[in-house]
Amino acid sequence: MKSHLKNSPPIPAPLAPLGRIRDITPRDVQAIQQQLGVNSIKDVITAIINGRLETVEGLKPAQIKNIRRAFKLNKTADSRVPLWDARLAGEELLRALCQFPEVEKATLTGSLRRSKDTIGDIDILLQLSEADHRKLLYKIARMAQTERIIATGPHHICLILRNQLQADIRLATRKYFGASLLYYTGSTQYGDSLKSMAAQKGFRLGPLGLVDMQTGEYVAGEQETDIYHQLGIGYLEPELREDHQSMAALQSIPPLVSFSQLKGDMQIHTNWSDGTESIAGIARYLSHTFPHYQYIVITDHVSAKRPNHVLPPADVFRQAAEIDRINDQMGFGYIKKGVETDILENGEPELAPEVLQQFDWVIASIHTDFTRDNTDRLIKACENPYVHCIGHPSGRMIGMRPPYPADWNAVFDAAARTGTALEINSRPNRLDLNDELVRKAVRKGVKLVINSDARTLSHFDFVKLGVSMARRGACSKKDILNTGSWEDIEAFKAAKQQLLRS
Structure with missing residues (x-):
C-alpha cells in the first residue's frame, strides 16, 4: 500500500514555506493554491489580509491560525x-x-x-x-x-x-x-x-x-x-x-541619550503614600544599585481630597524632617523633597502656594476627567510659578485608556514659554509622553524628565523604558533635564521664575 506522502501532490517551489508550517499538508497547500488562485507567498499574504483564507474548504481554524502566525498576521491590539x-x-x-x-x-x-x-x-x-x-x-x-x-x-x-x-x-x-x-x-x-x-x-x-x-x-x-x-x-x-x-534627516541627529547619563530619578513614591518602601530603604537601594545617581526626589501624592493612599498635607513637614535626618546620616543632600499634586479642573494645583514653596521639586498631574479636552488645564498648570514639571502629561494607560484630547502644539508652546518640564513616565503601562509626543516636544524646545514613578524597589528599572522612549523620540543628553546635576535643576527652576517675570 502506498504511503500518504507518496500520494501527496508536489508543493510548488514558490509556496514551499506553506508546506513547512505545522499541520499544513501538501494537499492543504494545493487547496489553497487552487481555491484562492495564489502562486507566491506574497499572494498568500494578500489573501490572508483580505480574509480569503477562511474560505478555503477543508482548512480548520487551528491550521488557519498557524498560517497567520507563521506570516506574522495574527496580531491585534489585544x-x-x-x-x-x-x-x-x-x-x-x-x-x-x-x-x-x-x-x-x-x-x-x-x-x-x-x-x-x-x-x-x-x-x-x-x-x-x-x-x-x-x-x-x-x-x-x-x-x-x-x-x-x-x-x-x-x-x-x-x-x-x-x-x-x-x-x-x-x-x-x-x-x-x-x-x-x-x-x-x-x-x-x-x-x-x-x-x-x-x-x-x-x-x-x-x-x-x-x-x-x-x-x-x-x-x-x-x-x-x-x-x-x-x-x-x-x-x-x-x-x-x-x-x-x-535618510538625510536621520544622519543629522546627535548622539542619543543613554541610561548611564541619568543623574537621578525625580518621581518616587514611598510608604508615606502609595509605595511599599521606606525613604531610608529606597536611598540605600538606589545609592548601591544605581551608583551614577547623584540625587533622588521623593514625590509622594499629597492631597486632602483623595483620602486613600496619599500623604495628608499635615504630614508634609514630618516627612521633610525624616528626609533631613536620613541625608544627615548619608553625609550629603542625596534625597530631595518633592511632591506630586493634582491638577484641578480649573488648571490650578490642589496644594496652596505656601505649601508648594516648601518643596525642592513639584510635579503636577491630571488624575480626573480623562475624556475632556485638557489643553487649557495643562497650559494653566504650566503657567503656575510653583509647578516645575507636568507628570504623565497625556494621561494614557496602554491597553486601557487612550490619551485625553489636547492641543499638544499649544501645550508644548506653553511649556517652552514658561520653562516647565514635561515627564516621560516610565511605568510600563504609561510610557507617557510617548515617542511621537517626545519628538514634537523636543522640537519646541521643551525640557523632559525621565522618571520611574516607582512604588517598590523593582520599579526603579523602569527608567530604562523611559530612556527608550526618549531615544525613539531622538532625544540627546541636552534634552533630558535629569542628565544634569542638581545645580542644573536649580538653574532650570530659577530660569522659570525669570521667564514668568519677563
Whole structure:
C-alpha cells in the first residue's frame, strides 16, 4: 500500500514555506493554491489580509491560525504586550538559547530591538557555528520555554512559548550576521529605504549581505556598521529605524541619550503614600544599585481630597524632617523633597502656594476627567510659578485608556514659554509622553524628565523604558533635564521664575 506522502501532490517551489508550517499538508497547500488562485507567498499574504483564507474548504481554524502566525498576521491590539513584559520574556529566551554550543551569539531584533511601546512577538537572531541547524531545532523544541513549533525553514524557526507569546528565531552564520541583524531590525519602510539606497549605489541588500549587483560578489555583512559604511552613511541607532524622517534627516541627529547619563530619578513614591518602601530603604537601594545617581526626589501624592493612599498635607513637614535626618546620616543632600499634586479642573494645583514653596521639586498631574479636552488645564498648570514639571502629561494607560484630547502644539508652546518640564513616565503601562509626543516636544524646545514613578524597589528599572522612549523620540543628553546635576535643576527652576517675570 502506498504511503500518504507518496500520494501527496508536489508543493510548488514558490509556496514551499506553506508546506513547512505545522499541520499544513501538501494537499492543504494545493487547496489553497487552487481555491484562492495564489502562486507566491506574497499572494498568500494578500489573501490572508483580505480574509480569503477562511474560505478555503477543508482548512480548520487551528491550521488557519498557524498560517497567520507563521506570516506574522495574527496580531491585534489585544494580542500585543507591553515592552517591559516582552523584554523580560525575550531576555529569558536569549539566556536559554545561549546555553546551546551551536549558538555563538544571540540578540533581539524587530520591534523589540527598536523598543516600540507594545510588542506583537519576540524576534531573535542567532549566530550559528555552522549552517546545519537540525540539531538546534530539536533542542529548541525541547526547551522549557517552548510549547510548540509552528514553522521551520532553512534560516527560520517560529514557535509558541508557554507564556503564549510567539517567537520568531532567525539563523545566520558569522558572515551574514550583521546583514541579517540590519534586515530584521528596521521597520518595513526603513528597510525599503535602505534597499533603495543600496540599489542606487549598485548593490543588493538582504539578510545574506550586501552584494554587488553586477558581479554577484559579497561586499559586506558581518557587521551592521560595515554595511552602513559601504552605503556611505553613518550608523543609525535601532530605535530610530522607523519611517519618521528622510535618510538625510536621520544622519543629522546627535548622539542619543543613554541610561548611564541619568543623574537621578525625580518621581518616587514611598510608604508615606502609595509605595511599599521606606525613604531610608529606597536611598540605600538606589545609592548601591544605581551608583551614577547623584540625587533622588521623593514625590509622594499629597492631597486632602483623595483620602486613600496619599500623604495628608499635615504630614508634609514630618516627612521633610525624616528626609533631613536620613541625608544627615548619608553625609550629603542625596534625597530631595518633592511632591506630586493634582491638577484641578480649573488648571490650578490642589496644594496652596505656601505649601508648594516648601518643596525642592513639584510635579503636577491630571488624575480626573480623562475624556475632556485638557489643553487649557495643562497650559494653566504650566503657567503656575510653583509647578516645575507636568507628570504623565497625556494621561494614557496602554491597553486601557487612550490619551485625553489636547492641543499638544499649544501645550508644548506653553511649556517652552514658561520653562516647565514635561515627564516621560516610565511605568510600563504609561510610557507617557510617548515617542511621537517626545519628538514634537523636543522640537519646541521643551525640557523632559525621565522618571520611574516607582512604588517598590523593582520599579526603579523602569527608567530604562523611559530612556527608550526618549531615544525613539531622538532625544540627546541636552534634552533630558535629569542628565544634569542638581545645580542644573536649580538653574532650570530659577530660569522659570525669570521667564514668568519677563
